[in-house]
Amino acid sequence: xxxxxxxxxxxxxxxxxxxxxYWFTSLRFEDAPAVQFTMLDGSKPMLTEMHGSPVLVTFWGxxxxxxxxxxxxxxxxxxxxxxxxxxxxxxxxPFEPPDRVYQFQKMRKLPYQLSLDINASLASGFGDVRLxxxxxxxxxxxxxxxxxxxxFDVEWLxxxxxxxxxxx
Numbered sequence: 001x002x003x004x005x006x007x008x009x010x011x012x013x014x015x016x017x018x019x020x021x022y023w024f025t026s027l028r029f030e031d032a033p034a035v036q037f038t039m040l041d042g043s044k045p046m047l048t049e050m051h052g053s054p055v056l057v058t059f060w061g062x063x064x065x066x067x068x069x070x071x072x073x074x075x076x077x078x079x080x081x082x083x084x085x086x087x088x089x090x091x092x093x094p095f096e097p098p099d100r101v102y103q104f105q106k107m108r109k110l111p112y113q114l115s116l117d118i119n120a121s122l123a124s125g126f127g128d129v130r131l132x133x134x135x136x137x138x139x140x141x142x143x144x145x146x147x148x149x150x151x152f153d154v155e156w157l158x159x160x161x162x163x164x165x166x167x168x
Contacts, residue, residue, distance in 0.1 A: 029145060032138040033125035037089060037115040040105055048142065053085035054164040055138040056157075059123065061093045062104050064132040066151050071108065073154050077161065078112040084165045088112035093132060094120040137161070140168050 032055075036046050047055065058074065060067035078088050090110065092101040094117050105114050115122065123129040126136055127147070137146035137160060146152075146160065 029139075029143045032136075032142050032144050035122050035125040037091070037113075037122065038118070039089075040102060040114045040116070047138065050087050050138075051142045052140050053087055053168060054140055054161055055087040055089065056161070057089050057091060057126065057136045057138065059091045059093060059117075059126075059129045059132050059134040059136075061096060061132045062100055067133045070133055070135075070151060071110065073152075074112060075110065077158065080158075081161055081165060082112070085168060086161055086165065090114045091117050091122050093129075094118060094123060140164055 032047055034046065034048050036044055038044055056074075056077070058067075058070070060070075074088055074090070077086065082088070090112060092098075092114060096116075098116050098118070101114060101116060117123055126134075131149050133149075133151065135146065135148045135152040135157070136144055137157065139145045146157065
């Protein structure tokens with residue numbers, strides 16, 4: 001009887017460890033979707049073409065207050081890291097009229113790329129994104145390593161990007 005209890009504890013702890021490992025690896029580091037962006041400049045790059053570099057994808061809307069608050073941080077990240085390989089892509093939600101997105105980019109002089117999601121294929125590809133802001137960081141290996149609905153943690157995100165850029 002005395003031997004059964006320690007074995008039961010070990011088995012229980014190992015079971016939780018296996019479940020935690022499965023959750024951590026299968027949900028947090030899933031493969032990024034093989035989506036194609038439609039950039040404002042007319043180019044249509046595939047996300048898979050950007051493997052080898054970190055990619056920060058942010059779903060936003062022109063009337064989203066939190067999205068507007070994050071834009072200066074995105075501009076700083078672009079200015080600090082684009083020359084080292086970071087791609088930042090702002091994906092305008094499907095309900096955004098293209099003319100409004102073009103005008104917004106022109107007015108704000110955003111240096112990072114903006115993409116239209118007219119048919120919601122990007123929102124669908126990234127797990128049915130419906131809320132803004134939603135920020136997704138894709139590793140150079142093509143894995144989703146950060147998926148956040150709501151304002152992102154600037155310092156954590158910058159640190160993770162720096163670490164990824166050192167690895168590449």
